[in-house]
Amino acid sequence: MKDGLRPARTLRDERVTLAHGGGGRAMRDLVESVFTAAFEPPGMEDQARLTSAALAEPGARLAFTTDSFVVTPVEFPGGDIGKLAVCGTVNDLAVGGARPLWLSAAFIIEEGCEVALLRRIAATMRAEADRAGVRIVTGDTKVVQRGAADRVYVTTSGVGVIPPGREMAAGNVRPGDVALVNGVLGDHGAAILAARGDLALSTDLQSDCASLDRLIEATLAAAPGLRCARDATRGGIASALNEIAEASALSIELDETALPLRPEVKGMCEILGLDPLYLANEGTLVAFVPEDQADAALAAMRALPEGAGAVAIGRAQAGEPGRVTMRTAFGGRRIVDMLVGEQLPRIC
Amino acid sequence: MKDGLRPARTLRDERVTLAHGGGGRAMRDLVESVFTAAFEPPGMEDQARLTSAALAEPGARLAFTTDSFVVTPVEFPGGDIGKLAVCGTVNDLAVGGARPLWLSAAFIIEEGCEVALLRRIAATMRAEADRAGVRIVTGDTKVVQRGAADRVYVTTSGVGVIPPGREMAAGNVRPGDVALVNGVLGDHGAAILAARGDLALSTDLQSDCASLDRLIEATLAAAPGLRCARDATRGGIASALNEIAEASALSIELDETALPLRPEVKGMCEILGLDPLYLANEGTLVAFVPEDQADAALAAMRALPEGAGAVAIGRAQAGEPGRVTMRTAFGGRRIVDMLVGEQLPRIC
Numbered sequence: 223m224k225d226g227l228r229p230a231r232t233l234r235d236e237r238v239t240l241a242h243g244g245g246g247r248a249m250r251d252l253v254e255s256v257f258t259a260a261f262e263p264p265g266m267e268d269q270a271r272l273t274s275a276a277l278a279e280p281g282a283r284l285a286f287t288t289d290s291f292v293v294t295p296v297e298f299p300g301g302d303i304g305k306l307a308v309c310g311t312v313n314d315l316a317v318g319g320a321r322p323l324w325l326s327a328a329f330i331i332e333e334g335c336e337v338a339l340l341r342r343i344a345a346t347m348r349a350e351a352d353r354a355g356v357r358i359v360t361g362d363t364k365v366v367q368r369g370a371a372d373r374v375y376v377t378t379s380g381v382g383v384i385p386p387g388r389e390m391a392a393g394n395v396r397p398g399d400v401a402l403v404n405g406v407l408g409d410h411g412a413a414i415l416a417a418r419g420d421l422a423l424s425t426d427l428q429s430d431c432a433s434l435d436r437l438i439e440a441t442l443a444a445a446p447g448l449r450c451a452r453d454a455t456r457g458g459i460a461s462a463l464n465e466i467a468e469a470s471a472l473s474i475e476l477d478e479t480a481l482p483l484r485p486e487v488k489g490m491c492e493i494l495g496l497d498p499l500y501l502a503n504e505g506t507l508v509a510f511v512p513e514d515q516a517d518a519a520l521a522a523m524r525a526l527p528e529g530a531g532a533v534a535i536g537r538a539q540a541g542e543p544g545r546v547t548m549r550t551a552f553g554g555r556r557i558v559d560m561l562v563g564e565q566l567p568r569i570c
Numbered sequence: 571m572k573d574g575l576r577p578a579r580t581l582r583d584e585r586v587t588l589a590h591g592g593g594g595r596a597m598r599d600l601v602e603s604v605f606t607a608a609f610e611p612p613g614m615e616d617q618a619r620l621t622s623a624a625l626a627e628p629g630a631r632l633a634f635t636t637d638s639f640v641v642t643p644v645e646f647p648g649g650d651i652g653k654l655a656v657c658g659t660v661n662d663l664a665v666g667g668a669r670p671l672w673l674s675a676a677f678i679i680e681e682g683c684e685v686a687l688l689r690r691i692a693a694t695m696r697a698e699a700d701r702a703g704v705r706i707v708t709g710d711t712k713v714v715q716r717g718a719a720d721r722v723y724v725t726t727s728g729v730g731v732i733p734p735g736r737e738m739a740a741g742n743v744r745p746g747d748v749a750l751v752n753g754v755l756g757d758h759g760a761a762i763l764a765a766r767g768d769l770a771l772s773t774d775l776q777s778d779c780a781s782l783d784r785l786i787e788a789t790l791a792a793a794p795g796l797r798c799a800r801d802a803t804r805g806g807i808a809s810a811l812n813e814i815a816e817a818s819a820l821s822i823e824l825d826e827t828a829l830p831l832r833p834e835v836k837g838m839c840e841i842l843g844l845d846p847l848y849l850a851n852e853g854t855l856v857a858f859v860p861e862d863q864a865d866a867a868l869a870a871m872r873a874l875p876e877g878a879g880a881v882a883i884g885r886a887q888a889g890e891p892g893r894v895t896m897r898t899a900f901g902g903r904r905i906v907d908m909l910v911g912e913q914l915p916r917i918c
Contacts, residue, residue, distance in 0.1 A: 247910045456592065456593025560598075
């Protein structure tokens, strides 16, 4: 390809201009020097063409998911918008029982965005994709004028394969099933809040942003009865549990004393009047397993770094379908409703 | 599902607020009443789980593509951002030889955006998806504050199946192959330019925005030697031809007198100093076929409404690899280079 031999002249000034969105040479310079350099060898075709033996297996299903990411700040302790996008899409596939295979990545870039920032984002995406064993195989860039976006937005879509016979769904949860989480709650929301700097909070908090595919496979191997899994992102663990309670027509009771919370997150929530149950997570798995497989599932989760803090936090029950409650530390019981609005805009 | 029985109370004011992006009940109201209502029956899972016999066929490959759309204005003569997104993704799949099956749709919405606009966009997306025989199976919404987007951006990804043995690629073009287009050039770019109203141009121009999957299948049936196809979008037909010339290491010579251009588009370009070869199209197919199949291909294209204006516009030649030239009406010859910057920002 001719372009491979030519330096990326249009990137000299290291700021993205509207010309980089025009479909011509400037755009190709940007795409090739920043994105395809990080993701895949440059190709001329607009679409990836892929084969996988797993897809051809009788009874296998294809899983397909998408998410846009608009987090601010774009870079934060524990990750950046690119890592968030890869983890988020890998996790959306994995919680449905799929083995993630391929990702797409589309960038909406504000005129004036630093090319160096885009390079860092592309590098973290590649690193996280490698970690999760997925390939970023196709992409797109658009540039909008100053003030029509906020630096960069990333939309990732993912394709994976659900092996034959695997059926994880919220509707499968049964009374008596135990709710597990893989570790502390609310770190992503709290880290983003602190990183915004508006609150003059000084913390060492990091986003929990992580791919959960390996953790889910390990849990499934140890607890094949695993009913369903959820990635407790926007809306926090409370929203994930409410969805599961609704889909299964059961109630879920949490034990407040069992909830794993960092003292810093607890403290920040108390000062700001936030509820950690609604704080966003980006590497927090909620899984329901039959009671007799709970110990095996916990042991399997704890054997991995991303599951080291795994604990049981509650249980599904018959009656009051769709309701989530919490047994408080003082022996009371309160309803954990679905969040109506939002606690923090642009958290992911 | 409890929510199915509840009116969408948070949408009373008919403007999107930041609360609609929070992951809680307000977001679900928006998603269910606007998007899942138009696309698919509401589901609780974050990912689509899909089966297709076509995928399991030995030798079949999966095609995967993505595009973000940031066009302004969001609604224009001949379509809107949603139709553009569906057609664009269907076309990206189809030009690679794939039969489009499934789409995802992710929306980045500016606070204050009218819910009625989103409903219209969702409706045109559904209508265009039905026309192209694809299903919109998964999606996402994010809301950003006023001034961090421009009403709404849409990112679609697509999955399709390339039948066994089908191999369309720019690298396959051979000397002597004929370049065909399905109709007039530049309508999308010209229509968007006129719709912006800055130029006080009054025209009846409509975007050519259309799905090309049926046209490509018909062309393939009539001309099985079809080497490659391109959807001449951003950067216009000039950019598409330059990419093909590079990938095939051939030159391409166009015949200016053969280029199908509406007088209005030609006139607008003359007044504004634009080159119609670089104007964006959203339903314009460029296909290369062996010379002895060109007539059959043209006849097949002309039998469909979206190919009614099909003509041959040029030819691939050995020598001068990567160069595109045009034999002008006056007998001269000029180079048709790849666009460097952009003619019109946010054209798609």
